[in-house]
Amino acid sequence: MIPEYGHFALILALCLAILQSVVPVWGVYKNDRYFMSLSRSLALGQFVFVAIAFAVLTYLFLQDDFSVKVVASHSNTLLPNIYKFSAVWGNHEGSLVLWILILAAWSLAVAIYSRELPLDMVARVLSVMGMISIGFLLFSLLTSNPFERHLPNTPLEGSDLNPLLQDPGLIVHPPMLYIGYVGFSVAFAFAVAALSSGRLDAAWARWSRPWTNVAWGFLTLGIALGSWWAYYELGWGGWWFWDPVENASFMPWLMGAGLVHSLAVTEKRGVFKSWTVLLAIFSFSLSLLGTFMVRSGVLTSVHSFAADPERGVFILAFLALVIGSSLTLYAFRAPTVASRSHYSLWSREMLLLINNIVFLAATLTVLFGTLFPLIMDALNLGKYSVGPPYFNAVFVPLMAIMTVFMGFAPSANWKKTRADKLKMQLAVAAGASVLVGLTLPFFYGAEYNIWAALAVCFASWLIMTLFLDMRNKLRNAQSISAGLSRLSRSYYGMVIAHLGFAFTIIGVCLVSQYSVERDLRMEPGDKVELAGYSFQFDGSRAIQGPNYSGQEGVIQVHQAGELIAVLYPQKRRYHAQQGQVMTEAAIDNGLMRDVYVAMGEPLGEEAWAIRLHYKPFVRWMWLGGLLIAFGSFLAAADKRYRLAAKEKAGVKDTVAEAV
Amino acid sequence: MVQRFKLFLPLAIFAIVAGLFYVMMNRIDEGEYNPQTLPSALINKPFPSFAMPQLEQLDKTVIQADLLGEISIVNVWATWCPSCHVEHSYLNYLASERNVVIYGVNYKDESDAAQKWLQEKGNPYRLNIFDKDGKLGLDLGVTGAPETYMLDHRGFVRLRYQGPLNEAVWQEKFQPLIEQLQQEQQAFLQSAVNWPQAGVQG
Incomplete structure (x- = not known):
């Protein structure tokens, strides 16, 4: 009977998701505050029932209930308990429930931490998230029911979890990755809400920013964990294979990296609005695309789940609905008038635009490489494969270009950089980093390695420019500690994340060259x-x-x-x-x-x-990933987001927040 | 107006990508496309691990390890496959005259028929994996017999050839690669010697 409780909870969650997507919007339409505010309770209700379903599924695994198909085919009585736990999401059906649970958790988080938002915005955002949830709940219930039974011929023993997945790294890797993937749904929902309400402004960017940063930080952690797992578990020392499934997680990450930076410009300067909103839609679309590629059987990979055409058709239809409708909305509602704000060629806006272009180009590079075999086959041009040579050849130069500009960005000013003194300092930093880069290989390895030299040049350029900027910021402070304490968390977040990137460059390049x-x-x-x-x-x-x-x-x-x-x-x-x-x-x-x-x-x-x-x-590669994620979280914890909340909410809600 | 028009561009691109997926899923449904058969699937990756009975001695188990250590080819064959009859004498020639190490994967076959075949036609294989259900074939991405894979000294798949082997194919595809792989193996053994104060003792 217990599996049926889980099934029933999932169905109730679907009902609540339907209400969550309809009622608040109706409230917005009727201007009825009561219906709008129902969105929060509905999000809570949905979360509760999804959590029950998930708990039931976990219980079934722990109890070795082999009458349930998923348990019978992915667990075993001898399987250690900790892996029974991770076996819950080591299969298609269960991982989908995890996905839905995380989506419900994000919705709940939005419901709780949205006091500073206008009520109609909350209603719109939660309604969009409810719609996404409907899609995934239907997907789970109609094509991949995790509670399906093997009755009456219940097997006595399960066929065990794939040994590759019996590993501590795999317990945390999928949840981290999903928190990141699904977290982009919040940025997406904000984008859709802003487009549909016509309020695409700096305030919208400020609301989306912390959510996007947190999601992107988790995605970074997830990818780093996955790479670490491949390194020690596959037994041949590789850490990145440009495999379609890795690419599926990497594309939203690249796009998200663009989005995180683009949001900064939109928040601070009010420019690039259409562009930022498009990136928000793209980031989540690529997460959905990844889900499709992993579960439809269109591409093959060591990581993919058992393919099933029926599922493929379902997700494709869902994908078309979500991405198609949001891009249509974008096409009709995005502002076409260029912002009045001007910026010169030598400004922070320009550097961030370059960042965006590079990340977009990198995403398209990966997307193209991943889809190339499909495209060629569809056009009857033969069977092709795209491997690391292509990806490395295109990706590495792109990142190198970006790193050069990345060094300028922290010291650049908005609108126009006052350059005279800075030029000299940057030239010194550039010279010094070239020197460091060129000399290091002499101390390392028998033969001079130019690639290692270049990598160290780029990394030290990043590190030196970061410290240069920090020093300039502290110049007028009375003491170093006073100056340091005045710098904002988002500034520290930036510094740490960029340092992390430098570490990753060193790790990736040196291990490739000197292994x-x-x-x-x-x-x-x-x-x-x-x-x-x-x-x-x-x-x-x-x-x-x-x-x-x-x-x-x-x-x-x-x-x-x-x-x-x-x-x-x-x-x-x-x-x-x-x-x-x-x-x-x-x-x-x-x-x-x-x-x-x-x-x-x-x-x-x-x-x-x-x-x-x-x-x-x-x-250094994974350490860099950790730093990037930490920086991203730190930036999301910046005081100004909470300050804005307090100003608006007044006395009553500050009490609530203290609790 | 032109500005607005541009904003439809992302939608158009997405429509094309979605259309591509739809077409490909239909092709998969109709069996015209199988992502598993992409030549990339295993190239430069280790030969998939397996544990299966040996055709010559069905109570004995063969594992991936049994195929490693030497440059070799792995030939997928079956008695039901007409081209395999054509190919067989050439395999005998490769094994006896050119000392090529050949492993066989007897794919979706009957063990009696396959054993009889080897007795009658000669056995060019160092050993045969009896892949009755085609499970190893699935891991390899076999679309049909015959198919031949070349492994390097590390046991990584370096080449895949679909269709029967003959002298022309061998000269064009396999011979150049063999030479390259032998050089790699030499370089590898050399590096073992040349490493500062290196040497395998004991």
Whole structure:
């Protein structure tokens, strides 16, 4: 009976979603404040019922209720509890419920933290979010019901979760990613609300900004986690494959990066309104497009869910409805009159415009590369594949161009930069960063590597210009600490996020250029030197896990004669899933380098194929991702957003906010 | 007016993309398009892992590891496939005269018929994977037999060829790649030697 409760809760949530999308707008139309204010309670109600459905599904997994199809095909009694938990979203049906839950949570968050907003705006925004929710609830209930049963022939044992997904990283990766994806629905809803009400102004940009920043921060975390997971779980040391599903999450990220910056211009200067609203629509559209690509079977990837044409048609129709109608609204309502505000060629507006153009170009590059095989096949021009060479060739130069301008942006002024003194300082920073970049490779690696030099040039240019600007901002302060405390959180957010970007550049480029890897046959007692480390293979031993058994190698790593780590890479064979074999890499990590060991294949007589990697600076990439996300959150926590709330809300609501 | 017109551009682009998806989904439905068969799917990626019975000895299990360590080709074949009959003698020639390491994937076949085939026609394969349900074939993205994959010394897929092998195809596609892969393997072994104070001891 319990699965049916979950099913019923999902149906009730659908009913509430329908009300949430209709009633508030009707209130706006009739100018009835009561109906408008109902939007908040309806959002709460919807959240409660979706949460019940999700809790029920989780309970079914934890209880091994194999009468439920999803549980039977993605879990197993031997599966550790923590993975039963993540198995809830390790499949198409359950992940959809997670998606809906997160959407409901975002709606609830908007309902709670929207006191400064005019009521009709809240009503419009929540109504748009309700409509999106209807689409996904219908999708779940009609094509992918998670509570479908296997009656009366209930299997005694489930077929287990894909071993690739039995990993701590995968417990948090999908929720983070979805919080980011779905979070763009808030920016989208604000954009649609602004377009339909005709109030596309600086206030709209200020409301959207913190929401967009938070969503984008979570998406950054999700992508970084995914890359980290691929690195240690797939067992061959790769961290980004330009796989269609990775691209599906990367495109909204790129577009979101554009949006985050474009919103800044619209908020501060009131320009680029049509452009910003378009980016908001695009960011969420690309999230939906990603969902479509992963679940329809149009593209193939290691990550994609079981494809089903029926589902594909449903999402495509939904996609056409949401994106098509919002773009139609945009075409009719976006302002065509150019803003009166003028800015010169050498202004912050201009630099942010360049940022936007680069991010748009990067998004289109990735989109084009992802869809190219489809386009060629549709035109009967043959089968093609697009791999890393294309993406790297186009993407890297784009990012390099952007980094150059990115260095100018913090010190540039709105409208027109007063340049004289600054020019000199920037020239010094440029010279210094070129110097740093060009000299570093001499200290590193045997051969001079020009790509590493360039990467370090760009990264140090970013870092130096950031500090230059900070110093200039502190120039008139009485003391450094007084000056630092006067800088706003959004400024710190910017600095941290840009620093993060510099870190990511260093990580990505240096690990690509300076990695050393070897595949070797090793017998017990064999010793190998690699990049200054000596690896000694002490043989392998049998291991027994809860739902797998396998072999574990023992490898001592010495540096300069001292033992620095003993690594235990594993080869696991999972009992269910037709004995799928998994490689568990063992990593000795550090800020400056990772030492990465994976077991290949047994080669007989206790010999094993062993894969040894030396990966310098690889952590910087993910550390950079963390900094970008943190900066993004910090900027969203800027005082001015709350200040605006207090000014409007007056005495009564300040009490409420204190609670 | 022209300004307003421009604003319809994103909508138009989206309509084209949505149309593309619609067309492609129909093609998938009708079996004309299968994203799994894109040549990219596995190129430069490791051969998919599997555990399956060996055709020659059905109680013995073959795993991915058994195919690794040498430059080799993996040939997907079946007794029901006419082109495989044509191709077979050439495979025998490759194995005996040119010492090419060939692994077989016996794809969606009957084990009796397949074993009889090998007895009668000769067995060019070092071993055969018995993929009765076509599961490995699915992972490989096999559209039909025969199909041949080339693996490098690391066990990464480097080439995929659909259709029967013959001397012309071999000279055009496989031979140049083999030479390249041998150089890569040499370079790899060299690097093992040349690394500062390197050397495999023991």
